[in-house]
Structures are given as C-alpha cells and as structure tokens.
Amino acid sequence: ETGVTQSPTHLIKTRGQQVTLRCSSQSGHNTVSWYQQALGQGPQFIFQYYREEENGRGNFPPRFSGLQFPNYSSELNVNALELDDSALYLCASSYSSGGPSNEQFFGPGTRLTVL
Amino acid sequence: GEDVEQSLFLSVREGDSSVINCTYTDSSSTYLYWYKQEPGAGLQLLTYIFSNMDMKQDQRLTVLLNKKDKHLSLRIADTQTGDSAIYFCAESVTSGTYKYIFGTGTRLKVLA
Numbered sequence: 001e002t003g004v005t006q007s008p009t010h011l012i013k014t015r016g017q018q019v020t021l022r023c024s025s026q027s028g029h030n031t032v033s034w035y036q037q038a039l040g041q042g043p044q045f046i047f048q049y050y051r052e053e054e055n056g057r058g059n060f061p062p063r064f065s066g067l068q069f070p071n072y073s074s075e076l077n078v079n080a081l082e083l084d085d086s087a088l089y090l091c092a093s094s095y096s097s098g099g100p101s102n103e104q105f106f107g108p109g110t111r112l113t114v115l
Numbered sequence: 116g117e118d119v120e121q122s123l124f125l126s127v128r129e130g131d132s133s134v135i136n137c138t139y140t141d142s143s144s145t146y147l148y149w150y151k152q153e154p155g156a157g158l159q160l161l162t163y164i165f166s167n168m169d170m171k172q173d174q175r176l177t178v179l180l181n182k183k184d185k186h187l188s189l190r191i192a193d194t195q196t197g198d199s200a201i202y203f204c205a206e207s208v209t210s211g212t213y214k215y216i217f218g219t220g221t222r223l224k225v226l227a
Contacts, residue, residue: 033215035215042119042205042217042218042219042220043158043203043215045216045217048214057214058214103160104158106157106158106159107157108156108157
C-alpha cells in the first residue's frame with residue numbers, strides 16, 4: 001500500500017505566474033483535502049474533494065482551484081501568484097469524508113516559493 | 116468566527132507529563148483532533164474526540180474537552196525525547212460547508 005505522494009517537492013515561481021501541484025492519494029481513498037501551511041503557522045484548509053466534487057472550502061480566493069480525477073489523484077491550481085502564496089502545500093487523503101474514523105493521511109508537501 | 120489558538124512553546128523534562136492546551140471559537144465543531152508534526156515530515160493524527168465527550172484516553176495520551184469554555188487539552192504521560200515535535204489541535208466544522216481548522220501549533224521540547 002503506497003502512501004500519499006506529492007509532486008514536485010519544491011517549486012520556485014514569480015509573481016503573476018500560475019502553478020499546478022499534484023497529489024496521489026493513498027490506495028482506496030476517495031477524499032482529498034488541500035492545505036496551505038505558511039512558515040511557523042498551522043495548516044490552513046483550502047478545500048476538500050469527495051468523489052470528484054468540491055465538498056468544502058476554506059477562506060481562499062477563487063484563484064485557488066482544484067480537481068480530483070476518477071483515480072482519486074488531485075491537483076491544486078493557483079493563478080496569478082502572489083508573494084504571500086509562498087508556503088508548504090499539503091494534501092491529505094482519506095476514505096469517505098467528515099468522520100474521525102476516516103483518518104486523513106498527509107503527504108510530505110510541496111514547498112512553493114514565489115519571488 | 117473561526118479561530119483555534121495554542122501556546123507557542125512548551126518545555127518539559129523526560130519522564131514528566133506534558134499538557135498542551137488549545138482554545139477554539141466555533142461552537143458548531145463536531146470533532147476535535149490532535150496532530151503531531153516532526154521536522155520535515157507530514158502531519159500525523161494522534162487522537163481525536165467527539166464534541167459530546169469530555170475525555171478520551173489512548174495509552175499515554177489523554178484528551179480533555181471543556182465544551183462550555185471551548186477548551187481542549189492533550190496530556191502526554193511519561194514524555195519521551197521522541198515526543199519532541201509541533202502539536203496541532205484542529206476542529207472539523209460542518210456548518211453549511213465542510214472544513215477543518217487548525218491551530219497555530221505548540222512546539223514541545225523534551226529535555227533529557
């Protein structure tokens with residue numbers, strides 16, 4: 001059983017550019033959540049996808065968008081990058097959604113730097 | 116509003132108990148969680164408690180929930196050097212839309 005993987009590990013972009021981050025869920029999981037973790041802060045919930053539909057969203061602008069594919073892999077897209085978007089982006093997969101027994105398994109994250 | 120707050124640092128001696136505290140503001144939370152993050156690693160779920168429970172014990176971990184005061188704590192008995200990490204509390208909220216809210220994290224340092 002493979003765990004949650006994310007790519008790339010590190011990424012450097014400039015302001016105004018667009019970025020796509022990828023996440024491969026743990027085998028058998030149908031739910032994926034994305035988080036932004038700024039340095040020294042806790043993770044901030046961006047959104048969650050359940051069976052390819054957005055199931056919940058945090059306080060992030062529409063330039064943060066996502067996709068979940070039939071194989072439950074996922075993408076996070078960020079348009080018009082700003083300096084404050086520099087952070088560690090974490091994805092977490094689980095089976096079903098909401099309940100505590102549906103433990104979220106976190107990937108190692110993608111470190112995005114915006115110059 | 117939605118806010119989860121924690122103290123930033125805690126230092127204990129090996130073998131002592133650690134108590135990490137957390138306060139939250141959203142009364143519609145359904146579950147509350149404790150996560151551990153070690154340097155360079157992802158988040159690991161340690162334990163969770165349903166919002167209608169007062170206490171949950173899981174081996175060396177004890178979670179206390181005071182729903183009236185919106186206060187959550189994690190007690191680690193017989194703290195070991197391997198417990199040194201950042202601990203996050205989090206709540207899941209299902210008011211209209213679903214979301215997780217994490218605290219700012221408490222860095223626990225265990226002294227040998």
